[in-house]
Amino acid sequence: MRLNRNLLITLCLIISVIILLGCEENKEWKKAQQANTIESYQAYLKQFPSGKNSVKAKSAIENLEWEKAEQSKMLGDYLIFMKKYPKSPRYAQAKAEADKLMIPKGKDGRLMTLIPEGEFEMGCNEGHEDEKPVHKVFVKAFYIDIYEVTNADYKKFVDATNYKKPASWKEPTLSGADQPVVRVTWYDAQEYCKWAGKRLPTEAEWEKAARGGLVGKLYPWGDKLFHDYANYYGTGGKDFWEMPASVGSFDPNRYGLFDMAGNVQEWCADWYDAKYYSSSPNQNPTGPKSGTSVVVRGGSWGDDVQNTRDSGLRVAKRRFLDPYEADNYTGFRCVMDK
Numbered sequence: 001m002r003l004n005r006n007l008l009i010t011l012c013l014i015i016s017v018i019i020l021l022g023c024e025e026n027k028e029w030k031k032a033q034q035a036n037t038i039e040s041y042q043a044y045l046k047q048f049p050s051g052k053n054s055v056k057a058k059s060a061i062e063n064l065e066w067e068k069a070e071q072s073k074m075l076g077d078y079l080i081f082m083k084k085y086p087k088s089p090r091y092a093q094a095k096a097e098a099d100k101l102m103i104p105k106g107k108d109g110r111l112m113t114l115i116p117e118g119e120f121e122m123g124c125n126e127g128h129e130d131e132k133p134v135h136k137v138f139v140k141a142f143y144i145d146i147y148e149v150t151n152a153d154y155k156k157f158v159d160a161t162n163y164k165k166p167a168s169w170k171e172p173t174l175s176g177a178d179q180p181v182v183r184v185t186w187y188d189a190q191e192y193c194k195w196a197g198k199r200l201p202t203e204a205e206w207e208k209a210a211r212g213g214l215v216g217k218l219y220p221w222g223d224k225l226f227h228d229y230a231n232y233y234g235t236g237g238k239d240f241w242e243m244p245a246s247v248g249s250f251d252p253n254r255y256g257l258f259d260m261a262g263n264v265q266e267w268c269a270d271w272y273d274a275k276y277y278s279s280s281p282n283q284n285p286t287g288p289k290s291g292t293s294v295v296v297r298g299g300s301w302g303d304d305v306q307n308t309r310d311s312g313l314r315v316a317k318r319r320f321l322d323p324y325e326a327d328n329y330t331g332f333r334c335v336m337d338k
């Protein structure tokens, strides 16, 4: 008799917990539906990954991500949609839209995308002195390489022009066909660009492109740095590399550009001047007339990120190098006028 009573109490308790959990799940699901945002459905799924509405939540997120891409028409949104939903009925449409936005251009035939003309906020008031003040800059439309220039791309240039080979080609860990070319000086990079019918980006073009249309963010994707987003010192998450990764190993930013943070830092066209922002023109700035060092941007696989302010991967972080320097951390990508 006593055993039966205890059993009954236990059963009642279990049923109560199940009912309570069910109520909680219904409440969270209603909350997710009312907000009807990607974040709200993600919050529901985090709490109830196998909940009774989990399939509906995943489908709602897919729909919202598609709407986001269709509204923005941005290459990065389409590319990320394709990567996340390879079996989606909308995949073919996403691919068709993305293909329209990636155009092979120049003698090297590399894929470029158009960065629309317009103003953006350059610099970072929380950064180092040379990043201040945040100021509005208008940049005319330009095409930019989706990927960093690879060893395979650079080989086409070397073969066509008999230009000297980078010393990195003797190193097995730096000479992969799809790895970004390194140990090229600023002058080497300029020669490649000239051959391809292109040029190096100005510092303003580079920063606008890296921001990917986001405003006031620290990185091309937002404000937090994880190994899932980029290749920098050490490994973790989706960063498996102690050396430069094959280009395009991480998600692109919303403009559809890969590796704007990490992997290799990139030569820009401008001479470096720490005080340049206080007197730079607000339309298509091209840097000081002369200097002794040149701007490099984006941080690299060698960046040991101890604190945010010093992180070379920040979109506003300014670095500089001797233009004759040819190190393991610096590569480039090209731009072209519209």
Ligand SMILES: [Ca+2]
Pocket (backbone or CB within 6 Å): 231, 232, 233, 234, 235, 239, 240, 241, 242, 243, 301
């Ligand atoms: Ca790494």
